[in-house]
Amino acid sequence: MRTALTIAGSDSSGGAGIQADIKTMSAHGIFAMSAITALTAQNTTGVTDILESTPAFLANQLDAVFTDIFPDAVKIGMVSSADLITVIADKLTKYGARHIVVDPVMVATSGSKLLRDDAIGALTEKLLPLAEVLTPNIPEAEILADMKIESPAAMETAARAISERYGCAVLCKGGHDLNDANDLLWKDGHARWFKGRRIDNPNTHGTGCTLSSAIASNLAKGMDLEAAVEGAKAYISGALAAMLDLGKGRGPMNHLFDLKSNYIEEENA
Numbered sequence: 001m002r003t004a005l006t007i008a009g010s011d012s013s014g015g016a017g018i019q020a021d022i023k024t025m026s027a028h029g030i031f032a033m034s035a036i037t038a039l040t041a042q043n044t045t046g047v048t049d050i051l052e053s054t055p056a057f058l059a060n061q062l063d064a065v066f067t068d069i070f071p072d073a074v075k076i077g078m079v080s081s082a083d084l085i086t087v088i089a090d091k092l093t094k095y096g097a098r099h100i101v102v103d104p105v106m107v108a109t110s111g112s113k114l115l116r117d118d119a120i121g122a123l124t125e126k127l128l129p130l131a132e133v134l135t136p137n138i139p140e141a142e143i144l145a146d147m148k149i150e151s152p153a154a155m156e157t158a159a160r161a162i163s164e165r166y167g168c169a170v171l172c173k174g175g176h177d178l179n180d181a182n183d184l185l186w187k188d189g190h191a192r193w194f195k196g197r198r199i200d201n202p203n204t205h206g207t208g209c210t211l212s213s214a215i216a217s218n219l220a221k222g223m224d225l226e227a228a229v230e231g232a233k234a235y236i237s238g239a240l241a242a243m244l245d246l247g248k249g250r251g252p253m254n255h256l257f258d259l260k261s262n263y264i265e266e267e268n269a
Contacts, residue, residue: 001029001030001031002029002030002072002220002222003031003032003033003069003070003071003072003073003220004025004029004030004031004032004033004071004072004073004074004075004213004216004217004220005032005033005034005035005065005073005074005075006021006022006025006034006035006074006075006076006077006213006216007034007035007037007062007074007075007076007077007079007088008021008033008034008036008037008075008076008077008078008079008105008209009036009037009039009040009050009078009079009080010021010036010038010039010040011040011042012023012039012040012041012043012249013042013043013044015044016042016208017040017042017077017078018034018036018077020062020209020210021034021075021077021210021213021215022034022207022213023210024210024213024217025211025213025216025217025233027235028214028217028218028221028235029217029258030072030217030220030221031069033065033069033071034061035054035058035061035062035065036061036241037052037053037077037084037088038050038051038052038053038056038077038078038080038081039051039078045119047195049094050080051079052081052084052192053084055086055087058087059072059087059091060112062078062087062088062091062095062214063091066091066095066097067112067180068094071097071220072099072217072219072220073098073099073100073101073213073216073217073219073220074092074097074098074099074100074101075101075103075213075215075216076088076100076102076103076127076131077102077103077105077209078105078115079105079115079119079123080115080119080128081118081119081185082114082116082118082119082121082122082167082209085122085123085126085127086118086122086126086249087124088127089126089127089130091266092130093130093140094222096129098113098132099132099216099219099220100131101131101132101133101213101215101216102127102128102130102131102133102134102135102164102212102220103134103135103136103142103206103208103209103210103211104123104134104135104144105140105209106120106139106140106143110118110171120143124166125201128144128166128168129166129167129168129206131166131168132168132169132219132225133141133168133169133170133171133185133187133215133225133229134162134166134168134169134170134171135171135173135208135211135212135215135241136162136170136171136172136173137173137208138155138172138210139171140168141155141162141170141172142158144158144161144165145157145158145159145161147161149172150220152184155172155184156184156186156191156212157173158172158182159172159186159191160189160191163168163187165265169185169186169187169188169214169225170184170185170186170187171184171185171186171229172184172185172186173208173211181237182194182195183229185225185226185229187225187226189265192226194229194230194233201214207236210235210236211232211233211236214231214235214236215228215229215232216230217232218231241266
C-alpha cells in the first residue's frame with residue numbers, strides 16, 4: 001500500500017489541516033501518517049488560539065515516521081514558526097524524503113494569520129527549495145513573488161519567478177475573483193493551465209489543504225506531476241459539488257464523497 005505523510009496543524013473542527021489531509025489521503029486509497037506542528041482552536045468562523053508543538057517533539061514525530069513507515073510522498077501545510085520549519089527541513093534532508101508538496105499556508109480562508117513574520121524567511125530559505133511543487137493561492141503567490149497579481153498573465157509571471165527562485169514547480173491557484181478557478185502549473189520553464197468552473201458553494205474551508213493532499217496522494221501512487229494535479233483538481237471539484245453544509249461560517253467541503261470508491265477501484269485495476 002502506498003503511504004503519505006502530512007506535516008501540518010490540527011483543525012479542531014475537522015475541516016482543514018491534519019484532519020482534511022488524512023480524509024483526502026484515505027479517499028485516495030493512501031495510508032496517511034501525520035506529524036502535528038500545532039493544535040488550533042478553530043471552527044468555520046475563524047482561529048481563536050494556537051498551541052505549537054515544541055521543536056523537539058516535532059522532531060521525534062518525524063523520526064518515528066521515517067524510521068518505520070517511510071512515506072512515498074510528504075505534504076506540508078501550516079507551520080507557524082522558524083524553529084519548526086528548521087526542524088522539518090533538517091529531517092526531510094536527513095531522510096531523503098521524496099515527492100514533497102508544500103502548501104505555503106500564511107493566512108486561513110477566514111482571514112486569520114497563521115504564519116509569523118519571522119518565519120517567512122525560514123520558509124523561503126530552508127523549506128521551499130526542498131519541494132517538488134508549491135501550491136500557493138493568489139495572496140501567497142504575491143508574497144513569494146513580491147508582486148501584485150491582477151491578471152492571468154501576472155499569474156504566469158509570478159509562478160515563473162517563484163519557480164526560478166526556489167528550483168521547484170509551482171501550482172498557482174486561481175480564484176480570489178481573478179478567474180473561474182483556473183490554476184496555473186509552472187514546471188521546467190513551461191506553463192500549463194488547468195481550467196475549472198467556479199462552483200457556487202460558500203463552504204470552502206480546507207480546500208487548499210485538500211488540493212495539496214490530493215496532489216501528494218497522486219504522486220505517492222507514481223503519477224507524474226501534471227497527472228497528479230489534474231486528478232487532484234477533478235477530486236476537489238467533485239467534493240465542492242457535493243455541497244456539504246456544516247457550521248455557522250464558511251463550512252468544510254466534503255472530503256469523503258463518492259469518488260473514494262473510484263480511486264480505490266482504479267488502483268486495484
